[in-house]
Amino acid sequence: MMPQTLTIAGSDSGGGAGIQADIKTFQELGVYSTSVITAVTAQNTLGVTGIYPVPVYGVREQLRAVGEDFQIAALKTGMLFDAETIKETASAIRQYGWKNLVVDPVMIAKGGASLLQQEAVEALKQHLLPLALVVTPNLPEAEVISGVSISDETSRKRAAEKILLLGAASVVIKGGHAANPKIAEDYYLTRDGKERLFRSPRINTSQTHGTGCTFAAALTAELAKGQPVEIAICTAKQFIQAALSEELHIGAGHGPTNHAAYQAYVRRNGGARHVQVIQ
Ligand SMILES: Nc1ncnc2c1ncn2[C@@H]1O[C@H](COP(=O)(O)OP(=O)(O)OP(=O)(O)O)[C@@H](O)[C@H]1O
Numbered sequence: 001m002m003p004q005t006l007t008i009a010g011s012d013s014g015g016g017a018g019i020q021a022d023i024k025t026f027q028e029l030g031v032y033s034t035s036v037i038t039a040v041t042a043q044n045t046l047g048v049t050g051i052y053p054v055p056v057y058g059v060r061e062q063l064r065a066v067g068e069d070f071q072i073a074a075l076k077t078g079m080l081f082d083a084e085t086i087k088e089t090a091s092a093i094r095q096y097g098w099k100n101l102v103v104d105p106v107m108i109a110k111g112g113a114s115l116l117q118q119e120a121v122e123a124l125k126q127h128l129l130p131l132a133l134v135v136t137p138n139l140p141e142a143e144v145i146s147g148v149s150i151s152d153e154t155s156r157k158r159a160a161e162k163i164l165l166l167g168a169a170s171v172v173i174k175g176g177h178a179a180n181p182k183i184a185e186d187y188y189l190t191r192d193g194k195e196r197l198f199r200s201p202r203i204n205t206s207q208t209h210g211t212g213c214t215f216a217a218a219l220t221a222e223l224a225k226g227q228p229v230e231i232a233i234c235t236a237k238q239f240i241q242a243a244l245s246e247e248l249h250i251g252a253g254h255g256p257t258n259h260a261a262y263q264a265y266v267r268r269n270g271g272a273r274h275v276q277v278i279q
């Protein structure tokens, strides 16, 4: 049977991030996707112009509908917007016993719009992170969650350790926002102290809308297929590397990544693009 996955996230009318990015990625990687929509955004490659949260009972009912009928092998969370939605989500994850949770702690859209209310950060830390197998903050999100200002490898590690103290089993601090012009480097740390660096050549592109969502969705898909976390992260990095390499040039702003590029690359070359893993 096809592995079944769930994304709990916001809708992006522009199709590059959020639920839409997740479902495209799940489909490309051969897993079945269910979805719980937490908020509808009016959004395109130029920015977010409206946010319409789904009432909490609507979120609860979607979670119930999925929980009562599907065998969820792995799931991810993206834009959760407010504390009530976070609590409802955490409660359903516990109720249905869903394992292999990837928490992408989405806070701010590329254009600057806030996708998580400030007072909801505490709820994220208290209710959701303890359930996570992997939490995938970008650099600014890692700073907000940990309270550590990240300026070098030592402070990045300290931030990761603080995030793990909140209860997540492992963390990937993504390096898309780092200043390094040559390398995009993601730092992985587990609760038992295992460290890895996932590095790839940095691609010089403005078509980066939804990179975080796509990366976390690829990771979730691979976990659903039973891959170990490190292998799943490596495939997710290969997936986003391909998606950024073959630009679509859609829209006038920060265009979406190319979700079909990874499979096209694998078909052409019999394998995936090189990502360096440093142990
Ligand atoms: N220019 C780039 N070239 C290669 N890889 C990149 C680039 N930008 C980001 N990545 C990779 O994309 C993934 C997502 O990282 P990023 O730090 O952009 O996440 P994010 O900020 O959460 O994304 P988003 O902006 O969608 O919220 C990581 O694996 C990162 O290394």
Ligand SMILES: Cc1ncc(COP(=O)(O)O)c(N)n1
Pocket (backbone or CB within 6 Å): 009, 010, 011, 012, 017, 018, 019, 041, 043, 078, 079, 106, 108, 109, 110, 111, 115, 208, 209, 210, 211, 212, 213
């Ligand atoms: C519904 C939704 N979820 C997540 C993001 C983050 O993606 P990005 O930072 O690339 O805008 C987004 N823009 N919209």
